Amino acid sequence: MKYVDEFRSGALAAGLAARIAAECRPGREYRLMEFCGGHTHAISRYGLADLLPPAVRLIHGPGCPVCVLPIGRVDQAIALARDHGVILCTYADTLRVPASRGSSLLRAKADGADVRMVYSTQDVLKIARANPHREVVFLAIGFETTTPPTAVAVLQAAHEDLHKLSVLCDHVLTPAAMHAILAVTGGVPLDGFIGPAHVSTVIGSRPYEPFARDYAKPVVIAGFEPLDVMQAILMLVRQINDGRAEVENEFTRAVTPEGNRTAQALVERVFGVRDSFEWRGLGSVPHSALQLRPEFARFDAEQRFGQAYRAVADNKACECAAILRGEKRPQDCRIFGTACTPDNPIGSCMVSSEGACAAHFTYGRFRDVAAA
């Protein structure tokens, strides 16, 4: 497949692997966090761990939209679907995120709630147009990648006066989460970041500069193809060896320093930053999420239905929080692969294919056996 196969060449990967191995300094460890679930998935799916020398340790980050959604946020959506009789629309993986009392949007749907899976916000608009007498709520989740389409949907709804459509806004911000990880005292020791791919196409490479400047952590923005990841690792190893901490861009075919100005303007017009937002794993993070601006308040489901957010504690046995901070690995959790599996997830990291636990279970768990 043109423009894809070029980034999945086994021969080129072997060449990069050899260079990484040759350039790793003896006795030194390279602890690299791939922030994005998309990278976590690519690393697992292509078995990249097998190509890397033991000195390179990849640490999964929190960049998986459904993983960081706390239970209380899913509860809000379920309550809207069940108690307010709305048509609740959201992206596929969100349906399976565990909520309170063993519930999930998928189970609420089975119990009779009108929950619909959508592929894009355009689907939501279609549903709202087709059901002018029903309240339609879009549970909007995701990082900067999925935010512009939500902004477009809100503007379109205002333009068409789709006054029964509203958005339960759980959009979150990548740089704030990276700050939160670095700010944890006694948190995971990191030598650098593999920076987001799709998020960076929107926000550009500039927002990562504080991590290089203030925290002295190199950041290499990388595409989601396996060769992108390998190339970014080599670039990080070189920065670390040189004692440099810079923002470098491996994904130049899609990411510019400024990012997508049009998308940023749309987001800016529709959304403002919340004072604080609770993340699964990271707790309350200041200025880390978006809400609709007052002029679009009529499209804000939280206000429309008077839905206050209530925090709910995670399952005690679940290690998702520590895994999302990079402090633990999926296989360190005692319910990993036993009580918690992709078919019956207890923690959110076991839900999406981008979640660290689901990726390790689905693609990598044979390694635990080999290691045991």
Place this chain on the structure above:
Amino acid sequence: MSRPHGRPLDIRHGRVDMSHGAGGRAMAQLIEELFAATLDNPLLRQGNDGALLPAPGERLVMATDSHVVSPLFFAGGDIGSLAVHGTVNDVAMMGAHPRWLSAAFVLEEGFALADLQRIVVSMAGAAREAGVAVVTGDTKVVERGKGDGVFITTTGVGVMRAGLTLSGDAARPGDAILLSGAIGNHGMAIMSQRQGLEFDAPIVSDTAALHGLVAALLDSGAAVRVLRDPTRGGVATTLNEIASQSQVGMLLEEGAIPVDAAVEAACELLGLDPLYVANEGKLLAVCAAEDAARALAALRAHPLGLRAARIGTVRADAHGFVQMTTRMGGRRVVDWLSGEQLPRIC
């Protein structure tokens, strides 16, 4: 012949109504003028509650399959041909020669008779091509909104090849894993036409009766131990079933698995893995390693197996992992399908 029903069935403009399932004249007319006329054969013509079959061979194989595919008509086939192929293939994967089918139709009130005719004609064509006879059937009608046009359940009976036993628990470490051709075409053909997901893709379902290909493979004399058609859940799920039944592991070679470029591109677009996408005209065979070349040659000599390939090897593995060496040179698990990839694919 006299016309007990008065005017003939208005197939062009007519619709299924509740009387077509009520057991009275209208039902008899539908059966006579549409089903019996289209699927005609001596055993069906017996016209009794069941078909009296001539006793062939020693061992028979019976298999059944319900078909609820949506949309009913798709590139490369429709629910009628699929209902024949699906069950014929289940019988064929046992190593039997399929001979007879039953067909039970659940029709929704309001379904256009012209569409029903198209489906039954397609079914008759698929049966004729496969050399099987639809010998008995049933028709029920459910109220509008309680079905989705038509559901078809077929049961097939076939005659087992003498001296042969195939079973999912027979794979042994060292055996070769063969695949008869490119994967994912049926699932992606359906998906590209699915409401809300339509995209233009030159992808045609591979739906086909596989017993001819199976006969060619078995005639080669290769020691075949397991045959399966990787339908729902795709190649990945079927191999996990075999690994689990046989208590073995497997190691696949990603680069050896044939996938059409259009299927690969469509999967990429939707974030799907072709290994989990349904097929309706492919088989997986596990055979003795020393016979792999012979078996592969036999598959490739048949029109339905031109792109057959050896995709992996059975290994001893207490954990029953199906693993794969990726094109990148790394290794990963090829797990069971988790959850539902796409409902109503067949």
